[in-house]
Amino acid sequence: MKVSEFQYTNPHLTEMVFMENPNFVMNKEKIEITENILSNIKKIEGNHAVISVSLVLGDLDDFENDQPFALKCTVGAEFEWSEKIQNGGKIDVLLEKNAQALLIGYLRPIVANITNVSKFPVYNLPFINLNE
Known part of the structure; x- marks a missing residue:
């Protein structure tokens, strides 16, 4: 096994917001919700970059x-x-594809755990095509 020449350190949670919609009425088993993935790539000196990936489900401003x-x-x-x-x-x-895909892998269990402790079914983030 050869170690990759592309590495990352300490992936970590930087922001977490969850708000239940008090007006929502559950009338089906599967939840349909809008998804949006946002990323920020900041190259820093030398061969380093800081990357963050955000998943937004639903609309934080409009219930x-x-x-x-x-x-x-x-x-x-x-x-x-x-x-x-x-x-x-x-x-x-x-940076644009591999790093983001790796970080999305860290988002999956966080989102599943948060939604699992809500009154809604667990939300499992699907695989995402970063080429589109």
Whole structure:
């Protein structure tokens, strides 16, 4: 096994907001809710970047809709890479696709745990195509 030349350190939760919609009436087993993924990539000196990925479910500002809850969860980590990757021109793809996919993997259990302790069914974040 060879260790990758693209690494990350200490992925961690930086923001968590959950609000139940007091007007929502549960009338079906499956919850349909809008999803939005936001990311922030900040390259810092050398071969480092700080990346955060946020998942927003529902609308934090509007409970007049038919969403059961609103949730915003953000995780972040610092990434570093070798000179070989830097000089090979692959770093942008690694930061925009691979790093975000990795951080989304950290979001999944957080979202599942938070929704599991709510009165709604557990929300399992599906796989996301970051190429679109």
